[in-house]
Amino acid sequence: KQEVTQIPAALSVPEGENLVLNCSFTDSAIYNLQWFRQDPGKGLTSLLLIQSSQREQTSGRLNASLDKSSGRSTLYIAASQPGDSATYLCAVGPTGANSKLTFGKGITLSVRP
């Protein structure tokens, strides 16, 4: 059974800092990995999707990497801003398209002005 772990559960950083959010998974036979953002009381917003054949994806100040062999993914946020404060969840999908995602519990990020 796939297990996804995100540690720490919460993180507080000053504005402007570059930071890395970690995600680890137990079964490396994955189809894709997706990072989401969730604001309090809101739904999930997709940030980056990495297919199993890819090593990384970039969007603006965000960069996500995937290392299947070690069962790890990182989300790098450059020059953090207070607006980045949210919960960040990673989710992995097993082999085969359209398969169900297994989510981590998320990392709640607070960026202090």
Added chain:
Amino acid sequence: DARVTQTPRDKVTEMGQEVTMRCQPILGHNTVFWYRQTMMQGLELLAYFRNRAPLDDSGMPKDRFSAEMPDATLATLKIQPSEPRDSAVYFCARFGSSGYTFGSGTRLTVV
């Protein structure tokens, strides 16, 4: 990809009442997922469909929960009878060309 809309946004109901949550638009060829989110458990998969056929509903208490796709653009999740432990945020999601797209959720409170 088109947005996924869920209704109602919030629902407060008394224990024992029937609750129906809706999710649209869902394109007929996509895979549709229902997730439940609580503080304690995080996001849990309840059920998912492909081409309107259920693929896995092992995460659902089948004696009270039912998930269907009445037509190609609508998915529903029904709870009958509802219980206080069903209080959670329920999300539907679709898998498409840009990965998984989630609806904004239905916050259910059963008192």
